[in-house]
Amino acid sequence: MEKKNAHIILKTKDLSIGYVSKKEQTIVASNIDIELQKGELIGLIGGNGIGKSTLLRTLSNVQKPLQGSIIINDKDITNFNPIELAKVMSLVLTEVVPSKNLAVFELAALGRYPYTNWVGNLTNEDIDKVNQALNLTNILELKHKNCFELSDGQLQKVMIARALAQDTDIIILDEPTTHLDMYHKAYILKLLQKLTKETGKTILFSSHEIDLTIQLCDTVIVMTKDEVVSDQPCNLISKGTFNNLFPKDLIEFDEQTGTFRVKKQ
Structure with a gap:
């Protein structure tokens, strides 16, 4: 399915993310080229420790990129002052309530x-x-x-x-369903889907609820140790992207149902 009349709210070019210490630079992911479209619900998935939170912190300017650029509404993120950025991007991070x-x-x-x-x-x-x-x-x-x-x-x-x-134009949420039961996980993600449709805002969230993310999102960003790819769920399924998300010894992706399942011994 082709996206028509797309309005790009945020895009990255040759982005590398990670950490810099006094002794060395640690690259978490590199060559990240993604585009977030206006009015879309976008899920970010990947295994534990793969760098999802690092990517979100970098996109929101909480953490500086190692390389590359982040463009919001055709303006480099480094050219926003804090108040200007707060008027185009809001964050719901895994934080303690004030x-x-x-x-x-x-x-x-x-x-x-x-x-x-x-x-x-x-x-x-x-x-x-x-x-x-x-x-x-x-x-x-x-x-x-x-x-x-x-x-x-x-x-x-x-x-x-x-x-x-x-x-703001963009809302970024880091693991918004943490600590919730199955019903409320689905409720929150359905709420985010509803909000994109009713407000026209772009909502990006990270999640371990991969099956729900595939079902509800317009676009899914998949992080693995080798690459970061972004596309519509149907396209990612047809490309076999989800087949390589986890080791194949315990779980497998069922392309017919679009869900992961435990492998039968």
């Missing part, structure tokens, strides 16, 4: 920081944006609850609402 004593509305309202004055006063527009975000994530009725009263699934929705309230 304070669970905050009310749901207050935590979501932190997403308005690029737009408020130094005192942090909310305008009517800011308040409307926060309420819209809470409504989109189906937690408007929880707005006055304290965050320590919430379940893990509800708290994750508040963090997504905070990113939505920031009103």
Whole structure:
């Protein structure tokens, strides 16, 4: 299936990611050339320790690339100041919530920081944006609850609402379904799918929920020790990309169902 009228929000060119210490440079992945299209849900998958979080931190300028460029809306990421970048990209990283004593509305309202004055006063527009975000994530009725009263699934929705309230072109989430049961993993990823359709935002997330990612995403980025590839799930299946994602001794990819299964002995 061809993508028509594609609007590229973010792209990388010859990107290398990793770490620099006093003694050496450690390359996690290189030659990364990907494009994120407007209004798409994009899943990033790969084995444990392959470098998914490193890639997300690099794309969001939390970590500097070793080589190559990251372009957002035709502008190099190095040419954004922090406030400018916060107006085009919002993050939901695997982090500790600032304070669970905050009310749901207050935590979501932190997403308005690029737009408020130094005192942090909310305008009517800011308040409307926060309420819209809470409504989109189906937690408007929880707005006055304290965050320590919430379940893990509800708290994750508040963090997504905070990113939505920031009103950016791109939302990046690192493992948004961690600590959730199977139902709520599916719920959160379905919610992200719904949000891309309703808001036109580009949402990129990393996940170990590979089967759900293949089912729900418009595009999947696959990281292996040899390469990083990006395409529509149907194309990746036909190319046999998922067949090489894990060692073949325990699990195998079923191309008919688009799922992984334990090999029968």
